[in-house]
Amino acid sequence: MAPVIRVRGLEKTFRVPVPCEATGPWGRLRHFLRNPSKTFTAVQDLSFEVEAGEVVGFLGANGSGKSTTIKMLTGILTPTGGELDVLGHVPYRDRLTYTRRIGLVMGQKSLLWWNIPVLESFKLYRDIYRQSSRDFERRLDQFTEMLEIRDILHVPVRKLSLGLRMRAEIAASLLHRPDIVFLDEPAIGLDVVARMNLKRFLRTVNRELGITIFLTTHNMFDVEDLCPRCILLDRGRLLYDGDVSALKEGEQEKVVELDLLEVLDEGRFRRALRRCRTWEQERSSYKLQVATERVVEVIEELFASARLANLNVIPPSLESVVERIFKESRDRGDRGRGGRNVGTLLQIAV
Numbered sequence: 316m317a318p319v320i321r322v323r324g325l326e327k328t329f330r331v332p333v334p335c336e337a338t339g340p341w342g343r344l345r346h347f348l349r350n351p352s353k354t355f356t357a358v359q360d361l362s363f364e365v366e367a368g369e370v371v372g373f374l375g376a377n378g379s380g381k382s383t384t385i386k387m388l389t390g391i392l393t394p395t396g397g398e399l400d401v402l403g404h405v406p407y408r409d410r411l412t413y414t415r416r417i418g419l420v421m422g423q424k425s426l427l428w429w430n431i432p433v434l435e436s437f438k439l440y441r442d443i444y445r446q447s448s449r450d451f452e453r454r455l456d457q458f459t460e461m462l463e464i465r466d467i468l469h470v471p472v473r474k475l476s477l478g479l480r481m482r483a484e485i486a487a488s489l490l491h492r493p494d495i496v497f498l499d500e501p502a503i504g505l506d507v508v509a510r511m512n513l514k515r516f517l518r519t520v521n522r523e524l525g526i527t528i529f530l531t532t533h534n535m536f537d538v539e540d541l542c543p544r545c546i547l548l549d550r551g552r553l554l555y556d557g558d559v560s561a562l563k564e565g566e567q568e569k570v571v572e573l574d575l576l577e578v579l580d581e582g583r584f585r586r587a588l589r590r591c592r593t594w595e596q597e598r599s600s601y602k603l604q605v606a607t608e609r610v611v612e613v614i615e616e617l618f619a620s621a622r623l624a625n626l627n628v629i630p631p632s633l634e635s636v637v638e639r640i641f642k643e644s645r646d647r648g649d650r651g652r653g654g655r656n657v658g659t660l661l662q663i664a665v
Contacts, residue, residue: 317403319495319527320365320388325397327358327383327551357383358551361397367494370521370528372542372559376641380551381531382421385497388529389419402494415444418488418496418526425480426487427472433483434468437490444491451490458486461516463509477504482513489520495527496520502537514540535634547637549644562636568592569610570629571603573617580620587616599624 333351337343358380365371375381386392387399390406390413399405404413420426427436441451459465462482467475475483481504488496498517502510514537520526530542538545538559545562547555555562571591576599578584588594590613591603605613610628617623 316367318364319367319402320363320529321398321400322364322388323362323398325358325361325384325387325399326356326395327380327387327392328395329355329357331355356551358387358394361548361551361553363546363553363556365527365529367527368521368525369544370517370542371530372538372545373529373531373548374538374545374637375531375548375554378550379548381548382499383551384548385419385421385499385529385531389417389497390414415491416494418491418493419499420481420484420488420496420501421499425472426484427480429473430471432469432471433464433475436472436483437468437487440487440490446491450492454490454492455486458489458516461512461519462486463512478506478509481505482509485513485516489526492524493526495529498528498530498532500532501530502532502534510537517541535632535637539633547640549641554640554644559633562640563631563633567607568631569605569607570631571601571605571610571613571626572629573601573603573626574624575599575601576622576624578621583616583620587613587620590616 330352331354333353335343335346337346361380361384373381373384383392387394388401388406390410393407399407402413402416404416406413426440427433428439437451437455441448459468462485464479464482464486467479467483472480472483481501485498485501488498502513505513517528518541521528528541530537532538542559544557545555545559546553588601588603590609591605593604595602603613614626614628617626
């Protein structure tokens with residue numbers, strides 16, 4: 316089966332004005348008449364594929380090109396270069412037929428009409444997508460129950476909190492049962508309970524309806540819970556494309572947390588601390604950053620030199636791994652361009 320998303324060498328550049336540095340009215344006038352500009356590259360040489368039914372996390376820092384890429388994938392923007400195929404369509408050319416097969420939620424852009432009740436917006440989308448009344452009512456019942464928005468169906472959108480509005484937006488994007496849904500920061504404004512319900516809902520529509528999910532978020536817990544695969548983008552370039560689990564398995568450092576009752580051998584205890592990469596102390600509690608290969612010997616030294624009330628060995632979080640990867644990428648500057656395989660990336664990460 317052909318991939319539902321195929322991206323090859325995708326590029327997007329913008330012309331941005333050069334700030335005026337001239338002084339005096341004539342200098343500013345000359346700048347205005349010349350209207351100088353420079354090229355800003357938002358996405359460059361980006362290539363990846365997504366198979367039907369996948370849940371993919373699309374990650375990157377602010378300004379890395381995530382939203383620009385999603386706008387090209389959904390047909391909002393026209394690429395400057397490269398090839399782009401989604402569901403057999405070129406999005407910016409086939410918008411009329413293509414957009415009937417996708418869903419889109421952008422955290423800062425509303426799908427719902429501001430001054431009318433949520434249900435009326437849903438009915439409008441029902442008519443736009445030419446859904447049968449039977450399918451619409453069945454999905455409406457299922458989605459409103461799972462997202463806990465049944466009580467707000469007759470409330471104007473302008474009166475909803477951000478969290479309730481986002482849940483309604485997600486329901487609106489899926490009522491026509493698209494083949495792919497693009498979610499750009501969908502959990503913005505949600506509390507902990509609502510976030511858990513949303514993730515449970517997305518897992519259900521992916522598993523039962525086979526909807527492919529392409530998700531951007533800054534919350535790494537959402538990525539770990541939802542996405543077996545992630546794509547990392549940095550300054551418009553592909554940094555990593557692969558399993559989320561492979562990122563964490565390649566990390567060569569663990570956190571050891573302990574609560575100290577009494578030091579029995581001060582010298583040996585200090586030697587254990589010196590074998591750590593870094594350590595922090597707050598009263599009798601310690602937090603140690605330890606290389607994976609030294610964890611066992613450090614723990615043995617701790618038990619031999621002190622009485623401990625508690626000790627935990629914590630594997631690296633996805634957030635810490637991704638943060639380190641981005642930091643290393645920025646530190647390397649332009650020396651490492653283009654995509655990297657798993658082995659190369661994990662060498663960078665550690």
